[in-house]
Amino acid sequence: MVFSRPSVIMISGALLLSLADYAHALPPFKNMWRSRYGSTNSCMSCHRSGDWRLNPYGKEFLRLGRSHSALETLELMDPDQDSFVTKKEIQSQSNPGDERSKPGQIGDWLMRPDPVLLAPHIPERYFSKGVDVTEIGATLSQAEKQSIELRLNAKLRDEDSYPTLFLIRESTAPEAAPIGRGTYVMFGEHTLSSYILFTDTEGVIRGLHPLSVHGDRRLSKQVFLSQFIGLKRGDLQRVAPPYGAEADTALLLDAARRSLIMLEMVRR
Numbered sequence: 001m002v003f004s005r006p007s008v009i010m011i012s013g014a015l016l017l018s019l020a021d022y023a024h025a026l027p028p029f030k031n032m033w034r035s036r037y038g039s040t041n042s043c044m045s046c047h048r049s050g051d052w053r054l055n056p057y058g059k060e061f062l063r064l065g066r067s068h069s070a071l072e073t074l075e076l077m078d079p080d081q082d083s084f085v086t087k088k089e090i091q092s093q094s095n096p097g098d099e100r101s102k103p104g105q106i107g108d109w110l111m112r113p114d115p116v117l118l119a120p121h122i123p124e125r126y127f128s129k130g131v132d133v134t135e136i137g138a139t140l141s142q143a144e145k146q147s148i149e150l151r152l153n154a155k156l157r158d159e160d161s162y163p164t165l166f167l168i169r170e171s172t173a174p175e176a177a178p179i180g181r182g183t184y185v186m187f188g189e190h191t192l193s194s195y196i197l198f199t200d201t202e203g204v205i206r207g208l209h210p211l212s213v214h215g216d217r218r219l220s221k222q223v224f225l226s227q228f229i230g231l232k233r234g235d236l237q238r239v240a241p242p243y244g245a246e247a248d249t250a251l252l253l254d255a256a257r258r259s260l261i262m263l264e265m266v267r268r
């Protein structure tokens, strides 16, 4: 079981350049958007520029379950109250989450570059200096989803169908050996927390990296996160939750298991 070849799209074969340790627009949602609308959106679909808080569209998307059906429901709504429903805004390439952007007056929201998601210092922290990172966006087939669901004994969310994988090699030299993998870990109902999970090629966890915008503060402390290092998928029950964060820790562990299965499915 692997990500079927035609569904794997190379997003970037080069090292991702540094800007900030942020993941403002999470690739699964961009891929979900692309699969529905055939176009690439921007972080600004869901976030306000400046403080990066959720805009009205982002809030509704989260409230409605951040799925394909949430996108569909939103199409007939006008979350930013600029008197154009989302469907009309998307057809016109205006921003459904910003009342200043409307059909005929779309603004520059699609031109502004999104922040780079994975700055080199992040994987370097868990591997070594000078590693090469290739980002791959994948779409799971129905059979692949079912296989993961069987192993998890749980249903996958829509967003899990669009995993982003990071393949990590020792250096940028063409013959450099693969040394690890990474992917996002996302969880939460009313808020969304997001991490990047790194493993070596044997599935042993090298690190769980909290993303500053999409993060749960209690579950982002080093003393908690360091418990993950060296564990394999079957050892996750050893992680002790911070006081008062038992339920969120359970969600994080479920999401981490899901991510580890995805990484196991990637063949080199």
Ligand SMILES: [Ca+2]
Pocket (backbone or CB within 6 Å): 080, 082, 084, 089, 094, 095, 096, 097, 098, 099, 100, 101, 102
């Ligand atoms: Ca608008």
